[in-house]
Structures are given as C-alpha cells and as structure tokens.
Amino acid sequence: MKAAARSLFAERGIEGTTVRDILTVAGEKNGASLNYYFRSKDELIRELTVDVFRLMDDRWSARLAELDQRGGVRDIRDYVRILVISSDTSDIEEEPTTARLSEAITHHRYHLVREILKEHKLNAYDQILGRIADLMNDMPRPILRQRLLLLTRYLSSVFALYEASRASNAQPRSVQLPASADFGNLIDTAVGMLTAPVVDGNPEG
Secondary structure, X not given: OHHHHHHHHHHHOOOOOOHHHHXXXXXXXXXXXXXXXXXXXXXXXXXXXHHHHHHHHHHHHHHHHHXXXXXXXXXXXXXXXXXXXXXXXXXXXXXXXXXXXXXXXXXXXXXXXXXXXXXXXXXXXXHHHHHHHHOOOOOOHHHHHHHHHHHHHHHHHXXXXXXXXXXXXXXXOOOOOOOOOOOHHHHHHHHHHHHOXXXXXXXXX
C-alpha cells in the first residue's frame, strides 16, 4: 500500500490523491484497509515523509563524510555538488518517486517535514547549508537566507521535473538534463544563484 501511495502522490500530488485511489492501485477491496494499517491518510503521509527524508539524509550524510575524509580546503561548489548528486536517485530506484514525493510533501506539509527532521535527527541537509553559509559570511544574512531557500526550491523543482520525465520514459526536454547524469551545468547554475553579486540589499523590497 505504501508503494501505491508513493506512486500516486508522486504522480498526482498529495491533495490530488484520495484514499480510494490508493486502495484501488494497491488492489485492496476493503475500504477500511488504509485505516487498519496507517489509521489515516495523514498518518500514511507522515510515514512516507520519514521514509523519504531518512533516505535523503543517509545520502547527504554519506557524501558529506566522504568529502570530510578527503580533507583539504572546501568551497561552495563542493557542498552544492553533494546536494545535486544526492538528489538523483536513479541509482537506487527502478521506478523513481523520491524527488517528486519530496517536492509534494515539502510544498503541502512543510511544517510536518521540519517536525520530522527534528524528531528523527535528520540534520545532514541543514549541516550542508550551514557550511555553505559559513563560506558566505560576507553576505548580508537576509540575502543569504533567501538565497539558500531559493537554492532548495530550485533543486527540488528541477529534480521533480527530471524524475517525472524519466518515470514516463519521455525525453526530459523540460529541464534538459542529460541521461548520463552529468549535472555540471546544474551545479554551475546553483552556485551562481548563491554567489551572484548583491545589487539590491533589501530582499523584502
């Protein structure tokens, strides 16, 4: 049932998927099955949120540990590369759903995501953003906070689109990412988003 829910949430979004949809795809004829296993749709969403962000936290943590083990001076691109490369789950998912599911949950249940990250001590992403921030301490804090948020939304949206293209076996023209997973240009644009000169120092204006 979780697999059916993941697929539907990734394809249709959280609000666009009903309990009946999940039961139908899962092949469950008993309308009370979801409540039996998960108590409610919200509880199912919570469990899937834990699954998705634990998976991503493990990937971020592993690559961050590899980077630290190599030693040496690090720059912003090193940390952005971790975020980009880890976001492509084609190496572990035959039927990709993680990027779209993460995007859908973050968009519709942001406070739930933050709650679960804190509850389960899934802090690798915040660690990486913290290291990026440390390398940009000459930038005004309000500008930096906004750029880190834009970075998060940019990568999340791009990989959700890319995953949708792969899931439908379509050419990913909408995002123009190569099948070889050479994400150099994506890394370049993400770094550029962070490091572009500050022209207007008032992000609220």
